[in-house]
Amino acid sequence: MLASAFSLLAQEAPTIEELKQQLDLDSLIMTETFYYWTVVVMWLIHVGFMAYEAGVARRKNIMSTAMKNILTIAVVTPTFYYFGWYIYGCFEEGWPKSGHASPDAVPGFCGLTAPWSSGLGPNMESNLTGHLSLVFFLAFLLFSWTTGSIMSGALIERVRLSAYLLLTVVLGSVVWIMDAAWGWSGGGWLTTRFGFHDSIASLVVHGVAGAFTLGVLLNLGPRIGKYDVLGRARSFRPHNTHMTLMGLMLIFTGFYGFYAACLVIQSTITPGWLNIYLSPTTLGAIAFVITFGFAGGFTGGWVASRGDPFWTLSGGLAGVISVSAGADVYHPSLAYLLSITGGMFAVWVGTWIERTLRIDDAVGAVAVHGFCGFYGVFLVGIFAGGYPTGVNNVPVSFGGQMIGILTFIPLGFLPGYAASWVLKKLNLLRVPAEVELEGLDMAEFQQDFFPEFERVPETVVLPTGEEVEAAPILLEALAQTNGHRTAVGVSEERRTP
């Protein structure tokens, strides 16, 4: 023991240079470890989306609903690797200025985002270009899955699985990452020129996914029997509301990883935590805002829906999304108050979309993610005006935020509408009407997933609130135009047995 102590004392003290090298290495390891664990936590978002949507689905559509969430990972991962990440790295100015050249604001980053680059392989030459690029990629990949999952729930019970997968590739590996390059990066043109500020992705993830979903829903049409001949909305009972609420709670847990992954930390290069635009913030600040966002959102959702469990929890999600854009700068009380309004708006807008626009969004995704995503960026223009954003310290302004909103509405909506329109014309968007009535699980998997439990007659809730047996209503709706100004998307041949 004593000999060991003398041995240590006898060693030469490390030089300043050696200490600096050790500190740099420790910092890199800490950063890589941090992002790795954000990815682990963010998996819970996808567990949650799966449970949430499967719970909302009727018993006959459970597995087809869950498989959409699982296979989102199978299709977005390779497409995001092959071209999505490259879009983020190289399209910050709108279009690469000179082919594969790097943008000026982030020199070298563009070149590290191609699938054959050293930045996307196990390159051991440099921790910075190797390990950190990989964990950054993974964090963004999880954001991409999230955009697909946002759309997924809205389309359930009538969309083809393959159609959803193709649409989610367009959304998750092209559309959202393009908007992230423009407005959610240090060198994005919206940030460097207009001070666009959406620090934790209210709009760039949620809003754009909601706008894309709206475009798809217009072509997809409502579920058979959703509307009566007068255009009044009926309701389908979720097969397991408790599973849905548990799924939402898992999503909320994963959001803490999502929020953390939106920050930048590399202690020997940056002065502590930075937001995605490389402006200072703290992990504590955003954790505070997310927590108050949930509290306010639950409150707003509960009040506006008069205690409906589904909308109370969806209100929590809406509340957080409404304050995410300014989560790096908001006072907790401001976040609380704004998130209450977000939770309330989600209920009102969701009801308006369902009853007035007659768009069948099965989980309220357009209202919760779409509307509140844009609302969050709008609020930053009012409550955080003048806050310097990005490496150029361009102040946040209401005009700059509006330019972002007006840019991203068409960027989200038009590709969703166009891609789903093409699939509809190819008759690849929607399942046949007979299959929809019987349930997608029988056609997709040839089995009922509760084999030990007797099936009770399916019910539907009328606009008057009365719950009745669904069969006669759905069969009659099939013979009509589904009570919607847009036909359900099945041919005359398929309507007639």
Place this chain on the structure above:
Amino acid sequence: MIDSFPFDEWSDDIGAFWTFWSEDKTGTYIMTVLGIIVMIAAFVYWTWLEDRKLAAQAALLRGAGGLPAPGGVPPGPGPSQPPLAGPSTDPGD
């Protein structure tokens, strides 16, 4: 066979070709192209297979002489159509 394989002579070259070991990126480009081809093939197969499943089930339901009861269970213990998912159970395959 395993003992006689010239691992030492081949391993460096193979490793350099297929991994990020060296500056030679030929293997990386080949794997990238192969990955993209397989990915597209998987999309096409998914779409084709699902279309086949849906068309088969819709035809079965139409052929049954009426529209299906919403959420109805097919008669009998087995599936209502030959399973298109899962491994083949036909010994002739």
